[in-house]
Amino acid sequence: QLQLVESGGGSVQPGGSLRLSCAVSGSTLDGYVIGWFREAPRKEREGVSCIQDSNGATFYKDFAKGRFTISRASAKNVVYLQMDNLAPSAPAVSYCAADPTVSHLPHSCFVGIAAGRGSWGRGTQVPVSS
Numbered sequence: 492q493l494q495l496v497e498s499g500g501g502s503v504q505p506g507g508s509l510r511l512s513c514a515v516s517g518s519t520l521d522g523y524v525i526g527w528f529r530e531a532p533r534k535e536r537e538g539v540s541c542i543q544d545s546n547g548a549t550f551y552k553d554f555a556k557g558r559f560t561i562s563r564a565s566a567k568n569v570v571y572l573q574m575d576n577l578a579p580s581a582p583a584v585s586y587c588a589a590d591p592t593v594s595h596l597p598h599s600c601f602v603g604i605a606a607g608r609g610s611w612g613r614g615t616q617v618p619v620s621s
Contacts, residue, residue: 493517493610495587500615505579507619511572513587513612520544520563523589525570526600527561529617531583538601539585540572543593550597574617582618586611 499511513525526541540561541550549561560573570587590609592599 493523493589495589495610495612497585497587497612497615500585500617502618502620503577505577505619507577508573508575509577509617511574511585511587511615511617513570513572515568515570515589520565520568520570520589522593523591524593524596524600524604525563525587525589526604527570527572528586528588528605529583530586530614531581536586536605538597538605541597541600541604542570543596545593548596550600552601577619580619582616584614585617586614588612 494516496514503509521544524541524543527539528536529539530536538552539555540559542561542563558576563570588604588609588611590604
């Protein structure tokens with residue numbers, strides 16, 4: 492059973508940056524797809540970015556392209572999400588999740604994992620105040 496713990500959230504001003512970390516225990520990252528997701532009040536949870544550990548392939552939703560970078564330190568079992576030029580938004584909770592499904596990416600990550608498949612962390616708050 493995987494355990495995931497997010498950290499790095501916190502208040503930031505528009506245009507600022509944050510780096511989120513997802514520490515994974517219970518298994519190595521090898522063979523997994525790890526994704527970052529966010530959930531704002533009264534909105535559906537949505538995918539942000541995913542990474543396939545075995546080959547380092549990365550995937551981003553359109554709003555994240557050019558501003559967010561997902562990476563992993565496999566030796567440390569940690570996945571990062573660097574977020575730059577953050578836009579004003581209501582407080583949202585960012586989650587990381589991991590799942591062994593590596594086919595049909597990125598759909599299987601942005602849709603399949605977002606629907607609740609795999610193992611999830613408890614989330615970290617990321618409010619971007621104006």
